[in-house]
Amino acid sequence: MLQSIRHLGATTTAFVYHLGRITLFALAIARAVVTPPARFRVFINEIFNLGVLSLVIVGVCGLVVGMVLGLQGYNTLVRFGAEESLGAVVGLSLIRELGPVLTALLTTGRAGSATAAEIGAMVRTEQLDGLRMMSIDPMHLVVSPKVLAMIAVMPLLTALFIVCGLGGGYFVGVNLKGVDAGSYWSSLHANVVFSDDIAGSMLKALIFGILVALVSTYRGYTCAPTAAGVSSATTSTVVVASVAIFISDYFITALWGV
Amino acid sequence: MNQGSTRDLIVGLFVLAGLIALAFLSLSVGGLSLRNNGGMMLYANFDQIGGLKPRAPVMISGVKVGQVEMIKLADDFRARVELDVDPKLQLPVDSSASILTAGLLGDQYILLQPGGEEAVLKAGEEIEMTESAVILERLIGQFIHNTNIEKAGPE
Amino acid sequence: MSLQPAASSAAPAHVLFEDVHMAFGGRTVLRGMSCEFPRGRISIILGGSGAGKTTILRLIGGLVRPQKGRIAVAGLDVTSASEADLYTVRDKLGMMFQGGALLDSLSIFDNLAFPLREHSKLSEAEIAKEVRDKLAAVGMSGVDHLLPGQLSGGMVKRAALARAIINRPEILLCDEPFSGLDPISVKRIEALLRHINRELDITILISSHHVPSTLRLADQVVLLVQGQAMVGSAQSLRTSPDPMIAEFLNEEVDHSRALDLGFEPERRPIL
Numbered sequence: 001m002l003q004s005i006r007h008l009g010a011t012t013t014a015f016v017y018h019l020g021r022i023t024l025f026a027l028a029i030a031r032a033v034v035t036p037p038a039r040f041r042v043f044i045n046e047i048f049n050l051g052v053l054s055l056v057i058v059g060v061c062g063l064v065v066g067m068v069l070g071l072q073g074y075n076t077l078v079r080f081g082a083e084e085s086l087g088a089v090v091g092l093s094l095i096r097e098l099g100p101v102l103t104a105l106l107t108t109g110r111a112g113s114a115t116a117a118e119i120g121a122m123v124r125t126e127q128l129d130g131l132r133m134m135s136i137d138p139m140h141l142v143v144s145p146k147v148l149a150m151i152a153v154m155p156l157l158t159a160l161f162i163v164c165g166l167g168g169g170y171f172v173g174v175n176l177k178g179v180d181a182g183s184y185w186s187s188l189h190a191n192v193v194f195s196d197d198i199a200g201s202m203l204k205a206l207i208f209g210i211l212v213a214l215v216s217t218y219r220g221y222t223c224a225p226t227a228a229g230v231s232s233a234t235t236s237t238v239v240v241a242s243v244a245i246f247i248s249d250y251f252i253t254a255l256w257g258v
Numbered sequence: 259m260n261q262g263s264t265r266d267l268i269v270g271l272f273v274l275a276g277l278i279a280l281a282f283l284s285l286s287v288g289g290l291s292l293r294n295n296g297g298m299m300l301y302a303n304f305d306q307i308g309g310l311k312p313r314a315p316v317m318i319s320g321v322k323v324g325q326v327e328m329i330k331l332a333d334d335f336r337a338r339v340e341l342d343v344d345p346k347l348q349l350p351v352d353s354s355a356s357i358l359t360a361g362l363l364g365d366q367y368i369l370l371q372p373g374g375e376e377a378v379l380k381a382g383e384e385i386e387m388t389e390s391a392v393i394l395e396r397l398i399g400q401f402i403h404n405t406n407i408e409k410a411g412p413e
Numbered sequence: 414m415s416l417q418p419a420a421s422s423a424a425p426a427h428v429l430f431e432d433v434h435m436a437f438g439g440r441t442v443l444r445g446m447s448c449e450f451p452r453g454r455i456s457i458i459l460g461g462s463g464a465g466k467t468t469i470l471r472l473i474g475g476l477v478r479p480q481k482g483r484i485a486v487a488g489l490d491v492t493s494a495s496e497a498d499l500y501t502v503r504d505k506l507g508m509m510f511q512g513g514a515l516l517d518s519l520s521i522f523d524n525l526a527f528p529l530r531e532h533s534k535l536s537e538a539e540i541a542k543e544v545r546d547k548l549a550a551v552g553m554s555g556v557d558h559l560l561p562g563q564l565s566g567g568m569v570k571r572a573a574l575a576r577a578i579i580n581r582p583e584i585l586l587c588d589e590p591f592s593g594l595d596p597i598s599v600k601r602i603e604a605l606l607r608h609i610n611r612e613l614d615i616t617i618l619i620s621s622h623h624v625p626s627t628l629r630l631a632d633q634v635v636l637l638v639q640g641q642a643m644v645g646s647a648q649s650l651r652t653s654p655d656p657m658i659a660e661f662l663n664e665e666v667d668h669s670r671a672l673d674l675g676f677e678p679e680r681r682p683i684l
Contacts, residue, residue, distance in 0.1 A: 041262075044269050052272045091287065121517075130514030133474050133507075134528045135500040135579075156276025163279040166287075190365060193313065194288050203281070 022218050027145050029217075032140040039145045046149035052110040054157060057106050062161035064167025065102060069093055073169070074177045086179050087188035090169030095197045101249050104208035106123075107157060108241040112216040115146055116237040119220025126250035128221075142219060156200045156210030162201070180216040200256045207252060208245050215241040242246040270277025296366060297324060298344040298381045302355045302368075307337045309366045310357055316341050316368045323347055341368065341385075349385075350375040366391060389403035420543045426485075427452040428473055428586060428614045428641070433482030435468055437635070442468050443479070444640035449635070450618055455610050457627040457647075458620040459631055461635030466620035467511070469641075470586045473618070475499040476505060479567040487583060504532070507577035507615075513569040515561040517627060521572050522557035528580045547575040567598035569603070578609060586607065591623040599626055 017112035073089040119142065122128050128138040166188070173179040192198070216237045294383050307329060309388075317326040332338040341355075352373030379385070393410030426449035436445040442465040450456045456468045471477045472484055475491045481507045484491050489502050515524045524652040525544040529535055535543070536678070548554050561569055570590060577585055591599045603626050610617050621627045627634070636650065636658065637645045643658075650658065 044266060047269050048265055051276075052268055055272065095283070095287075095532060125508045125512050125517070126514040127516055128514075129471075129474075129476055130510055131507070133503055134531065135503045136531055137496075153276075155280065156273060159276055159279035159283055162283060188287055190313070194284050198284050198287070227359070 004017075020215060021222070023107030023223060025218050025221070026138050026214055029144050029214075032137060032144045032223070033041055033148065035140060039141060042145040043149055046145045048131070050107070050146070050149050051153035051157060051180070054107055054110050054153075055160070057110055058103055058157045058161050059164050061102065061106055062099075062164030063168040065097065065098055065161075066090060066094065066165030066170075067172045068168075069165065070169035070177070074173055083173075083179055084183040085187045085191075086169065086173045087184035087186070088191035091192050092100055092190040092197065094162045094165040094169075095201045096191060097253075098248070099165065100158050100201050100204035100208060101245060103158040103161045103205065104154065104212060104245045105242055107154065108164050108212050108216075108238055108245070111150065111153075112212045112237050112241055113234045115150075116217040116220040116223075116233045117230055119143070119146075119217060120223040120233045123221065123223060124225040124227070125254075129153065138221075144218050146217055148214035150216075151199040151206065152210070155205040158201065158205040165175070196256075201254075203256065204249065207248055211244045211248060212241045215244065287327055296349065297327075298345040298396045299327065300349075300379055300381075300383060300385055302339050302341065302385040302388050303332055303336045304333075304355075304388050305336055306357075306358065306390035306393065307339065307366075308357055308393060310339070310360075310368070310391065311365070314365060316343055316370060318370045318372065323370070339368070345381075349379045351377045351379055351383075352387065353379070353385060354387035354389060355385045356383045357391035360390070364396060381382050426450060428618065429483075429485040429488060430469075430472075431483040431485075433472065433479045433484060435465065435472065435477070435479045436603065437468075441640060445482070446640060446642045448635075448642040448644060450616065450635075451601060452616050453610075455606065455617045455630050456633040456635060457631040458635045458637065459622065459624070459627060460620075461622065464637040465640065466622075466637060467588050470588050470618065470620055473584075474508060475502060480563055503582040504580075507580065507582035507585045509570070509573045509577045509587045509590060509593060513541055513573040515559060515569065515573060515576065519562050520558050520560060521553075521564070523537050524561065524572065525579055528576065532580060543579060547579050548572075550608075551575045552601070558605055561637070562604065566589035567594050567601070570594065570598075570602060573603070574605060574609075578613065578615065581613070582615065584618065587617065587619040587621075589623075590619060591621055591626050599623070602626075603630060605657065 069090045070086065073086050074083055074168055077083045077089065078084060121139075122142065128142070131138045131141060132221075174181045174184055177253075219233040219237045220230075221241070223229040272401050310326060310329065312326050312328060314326045315322045316326065324341055324347075326339060327342040328340040328341070330338045343349075349370065350373040352375045354371045354373065356371070357366055358369050373387075428450040430446055430448040433443050433446045434441070435446075440465075446465075446469075458469055460466050462591055468477065472485055472490065474477060475494065478492060482492065486502050487505055489498075491499065492504055494502065514529065515521075519527065522541075522544055525547060526540050529543060533540075542619045544557070547555070548557065551574055553568060553575070554569065556564065556572075561572070564572065574587075574590070577587075585606075587606070590602050594602070606617060606619070607630060609615050619627065619630070628651065631647045634645055634647055634650050636645070645653075652661065
């Protein structure tokens with residue numbers, strides 16, 4: 001009993017400690033971003049690694065999620081004779097919640113874990129120390145471009161996920177279930193507002209991008225320089241980032257709706 | 259370096275695709291207007307607006323000319339509806355506004371019927387003649403009531 | 414426990430350690446270590462595993478800070494320097510890491526060109542020439558396009574060495590340059606280090622537990638015993654009557670013997 005209380009206390013202390021460290025880490029990144037020279041080439045490479053390479057998983061999952069929404073939505077709406085509103089149901093679900101959250105989770109699994117592993121491996125093989133000894137700040141060359149790229153890429157991937165999802169819902173609803181195509185798009189158009197829904201969705205995507213970027217780079221940067229350390233950094237990145245995404249999703253939804 | 263320029267191209271395409279998706283969602287789906295918001299604002303007071311929502315369309319002869327901007331409660335406890343219509347619209351001052359339903363269970367919209375006067379409404383002015391929304395439940399209740407009276411009538 | 418001092422040189426110390434205390438997570442590695450590393454000489458830091466050899470190099474580079482004491486590199490105090498000032502000091506240093514620490518996503522060419530592209534104003538053509546020259550100097554022409562992962566251990570170390578000196582540092586720090594190498598590669602690295610010291614007049618500090626090579630190369634030996642430094646020449650170390658030193662050398666030589674087959678017997682200091 002006492003042991004578990006002690007453990008809880010230790011976990012809380014560790015949590016607060018890491019929160020402080022990650023804030024300082026974020027400040028160091030911000031400082032590095034505004035310091036010349038601009039690492040444009042590295043930034044482009046990172047957009048490729050994090051964005052382009054996540055396209056397939058985001059697109060495929062978006063399409064399938066849209067199809068499931070189309071199916072479930074149709075089956076539920078048809079009971080009330082309201083299947084003409086399928087477009088609105090699929091669209092609002094995707095735009096407000098499933099688009100940003102699922103894209104962020106998929107990106108965490110693919111790009112976030114890759115980032116943590118990559119930086120962790122660089123720590124283990126002393127590459128970051130090598131950079132420091134060559135008077136190059138690893139935060140500037142390695143970490144910042146990855147963070148910026150992740151933040152830039154997340155809204156783009158989310159938009160693509162949503163569009164694929166709308167297409168998937170269209171395919172199931174219109175082609176398979178016979179919903180009128182015009183009704184699909186008009187109910188979608190009538191019920192989606194840019195200022196509330198789209199803007200809110202992109203805001204979520206940006207915030208999730210920041211979370212995944214910070215967690216993955218921080219865990220990689222501070223991992224123990226062993227193979228086990230790198231592995232732990234990778235798994236904890238996925239866990240911590242996923243939980244952070246869900247919790248912040250609630251708060252953004254609650255506050256944005258005001 | 260050749261590998262570099264191919265990569266740049268792919269990255270550029272990716273960003274372009276993302277931006278196009280974003281633009282599609284914002285403009286086509288979300289209804290963001292790129293044109294200057296030079297819409298003309300008109301006002302109308304209704305006794306009953308039913309299920310009228312902001313962004314509901316404003317139509318003349320079935321053609322959309324604007325949308326409902328805002329709905330507020332007026333001082334005399336009627337509903338004050340703000341309409342955002344095409345600024346080029348020349349609407350006579352005696353035009354009327356009614357709230358109709360698209361289909362039986364559809365969304366509600368505002369239908370403007372132009373009057374005959376020469377003078378036209380300018381921005382900020384009021385549409386005097388309004389017809390409130392029909393509440394389906396009241397209609398059914400009235401129908402049942404009338405039927406009961408008919409049934410009871412001859413006796 | 415006395416050694417004859419190294420042949421005193423008139424030049425002032427290039428790197429100076431004054432009463433340095435260093436501890437990691439409860440374990441004290443250096444206790445009041447004081448030592449001078451003369452300019453233009455090859456100094457070897459000898460000691461068992463975990464004795465603090467790598468730590469000394471990391472302290473010089475400012476990668477870690479000591480709990481107490483002062484370290485001066487070419488007259489500049491690194492213990493109290495800010496991160497920005499440290500970069501000024503590091504311009505004078507070149508470090509050859511134990512695992513090479515080459516950037517594994519870049520080719521060998523790009524790895525060597527990296528410090529030049531970052532810090533010098535040379536054109537791409539001039540950089541290419543420098544890189545090719547250095548690769549040729551370490552006997553690795555023709556591998557520029559390969560990735561570090563595609564090289565053997567010995568080649569990685571030679572590439573790392575080339576990168577360490579490409580920006581013409583004043584001081585070269587080598588962390589275990591001979592570890593994990595076959596005897597021929599060991600000889601190669603030895604020859605390269607000697608060449609770098611003589612021809613380019615670069616001060617070299619080597620941390621190692623490979624006794625035979627280090628005794629051959631050293632102008633000065635710094636032996637780490639229980640967190641403190643005992644300084645002397647290679648000769649005095651070999652002929653020291655101190656049983657502790659003899660035991661250390663013996664053990665280390667046995668260690669090396671297991672690794673270093675084909676080692677010339679007449680150079681073996683003990684037995």
